[in-house]
Amino acid sequence: MKRPANALSLAVLTLLFEKPMHPYEMSTTLRHRSKEESIRLNYGSLYAVVESLRKKRLVAARETLREGNRPERTVYELTEDGATAMRAWLSEMLRDPSPQFTDFEAALSLIGAIPPDEALALLRLRLKALHIASNQFDGVRAHLPEGFPSLFMVEGEYAEAVRLAEIAFVEKLVGDLENDRLGGTEVWRRMHELRSAGHTGEEANAKLVQEFGDLLTWDI
Numbered sequence: 663m664k665r666p667a668n669a670l671s672l673a674v675l676t677l678l679f680e681k682p683m684h685p686y687e688m689s690t691t692l693r694h695r696s697k698e699e700s701i702r703l704n705y706g707s708l709y710a711v712v713e714s715l716r717k718k719r720l721v722a723a724r725e726t727l728r729e730g731n732r733p734e735r736t737v738y739e740l741t742e743d744g745a746t747a748m749r750a751w752l753s754e755m756l757r758d759p760s761p762q763f764t765d766f767e768a769a770l771s772l773i774g775a776i777p778p779d780e781a782l783a784l785l786r787l788r789l790k791a792l793h794i795a796s797n798q799f800d801g802v803r804a805h806l807p808e809g810f811p812s813l814f815m816v817e818g819e820y821a822e823a824v825r826l827a828e829i830a831f832v833e834k835l836v837g838d839l840e841n842d843r844l845g846g847t848e849v850w851r852r853m854h855e856l857r858s859a860g861h862t863g864e865e866a867n868a869k870l871v872q873e874f875g876d877l878l879t880w881d882i
Contacts, residue, residue: 665750665751665754665755666714666751668702668707668711669700669701669702669755670701670702670703670707670708670711671711671714671715672748672751672752672755673688673692673697673701673703674688674708674711674712674715674721675715675720675721675740675744675745675747675748675751676748676752677691677692678721678738678739678740678744679740679745679748682724682737682738682739682740683737683738684727684735684736684737684738685705685708685709685712685735685736685738686705686735688708688712689703689705689708695814696818699817699818699821700817700821712738715744716738718743719741719743719744720740720741720743720744720747720748721738721739721740721741721744722738722739722741723736723737723738724737724738724739725737766788766828774850774853776854777850777851777854778839778847778850778851778854781839782836782839782840785832785835785836785839786836788832789829789832789833789836792825792828792829792832793829795825796822796825796826796829799818799821799822799825802818803815848874849870849874849878852870852873852874853866853867853870856869856870
């Protein structure tokens with residue numbers, strides 16, 4: 663069975679591997695464990711995910727409970743097919759690197775649409791936010807009780823490692839922009855000068871070809 667794109671589906675299956683639960687308990691358990699920092703979570707989508715898994719016979723309704731004046735809640739359990747799918751999907755996600763298509767990577771690929779100086783200012787703000795997040799994580803680690811199991815922090819440690827790598831990347835990019843070390847910046851800056859002077863996109867591109875010639879003919 664094809665692995666779902668939504669990691670919340672896998673989270674539901676792993677929760678039901680622990681014990682049968684109703685969706686509200688799933689949501690509160692994920693939030694109590696701070697999983698919303700690693701998995702996109704909202705209560706409405708959780709119900710839709712559970713229903714999708716039920717239709718695929720990966721989970722099944724076990725019983726319906728009512729507590730006082732609260733609405734009825736359906737408790738779900740993992741099916742045998744669900745347990746098999748959970749192990750297969752989790753194994754695949756741990757084993758096989760896959761493209762993540764992050765917003766930042768997309769923005770970097772399209773960065774030429776804003777002027778270099780504006781991009782530099784925005785990257786400085788991003789760097790500041792990254793450092794704040796890293797410092798906050800250091801604070802969390804510093805206040806963990808002695809002997810706290812590392813297993814329960816493994817996704818946070820991964821996120822911090824990725825964050826530190828991004829900090830190093832952005833620091834270098836900022837430095838390259840500040841010191842005109844980023845190849846092609848002169849074309850980038852000139853394009854925005856031409857657009858600011860009132861040239862259309864077609865006119866600006868024609869002038870860039872005239873001024874920079876072979877620099878614009880690279881095939882990647």
